[in-house]
Amino acid sequence: MGETKIIESIKGLSKEEYLLKGHIACAGCGATIALRLLFKALGNRVIMVIPACCSSVIPGPYPYTSFAVPVQNIIFESTGATASGVVAALRKRGINDVTVVGWAGDGGTFDIGIQALSGAAERGTDFIYICYDNEAYGNTGVQRSGATPYGAWTTTTPTGKKERKKDMPFIMAAHKIPYIATACPSYPIDFIRKLRKAREIKGTRFIHLLAPCPTGWRYDASKTVQMGRLAVQTGMWVLFEIEYGRFKLNPPSDELIDKAKRRPLEEYLTLQGRFRRLGEEDIQKKQKWVDEDWERYRRYHQTMCLI
């Protein structure tokens, strides 16, 4: 594996912008902040494969676009399959310095695109798959997905979702791919480091990115970065990597093994209108699940493996 350049500060980032002015994302869109960082991290030697989702609308209407990189907009369920084809075509032409990036929402990953992704991972397709997770079908007006957390309001769960969120990174870990990471645009240096590390690794790399969504989560658009930080500080979202099967918590999550260092989940939940209906019992139930998950993370981190 080649050396990965670690950026010490956000000021050290490239001044180049490949996310141009004029996009039509909602104010405070976490996914769009992440896209800007992604383009800065990887430059323009990338081909993006984007299924139906908010990000296929955000560049604006044809013939205009605010993405200064090649993008293939494809059907909802086929990110893994299309990316496999793009990679095969590049290799056939002897092009090895272009990174293929699948960029799909949680609906397009957890639900409708999971079989194409699973197939691509099983074949070891040489690409980075990023699931930006705003925890609902955002583009069509906020319907529940397999990523929507327990208790969250969506238009199809008006009294709160009754089921729990799938554990997508561990579903990917079961595919034994070489690199899996979680990230959040509120921790940009961590995200960029992971993107650059992923670029150096051959095979299927999967990044699960929490993308706070003011429109769907019902909070003020100015609070997106704070929302992502709170998700991490409460332990609701955990920053980690699984590199060739070895598990590692990343800062600041590595400090949070001790429960006393995690902020109460309630702080995160009460700032979001989508959790407004949650009663005390449900909040406690969710807190218990977070604590139970942390028992697993502690064990994985200490043993560095997934048992």
Ligand SMILES: Cc1ncc(C[n+]2csc(CCOP(=O)(O)OP(=O)(O)O)c2C)c(N)n1
């Ligand atoms: C087969 C199919 N079913 C439904 C749709 C309608 N549709 C387009 S985008 C979208 C929501 C995508 O949700 P997600 O993948 O979470 O991305 P987000 O919109 O949240 O960014 C849906 C349901 C479609 N384009 N194709």
Ligand SMILES: [Mg+2]
């Ligand atoms: Mg979504």
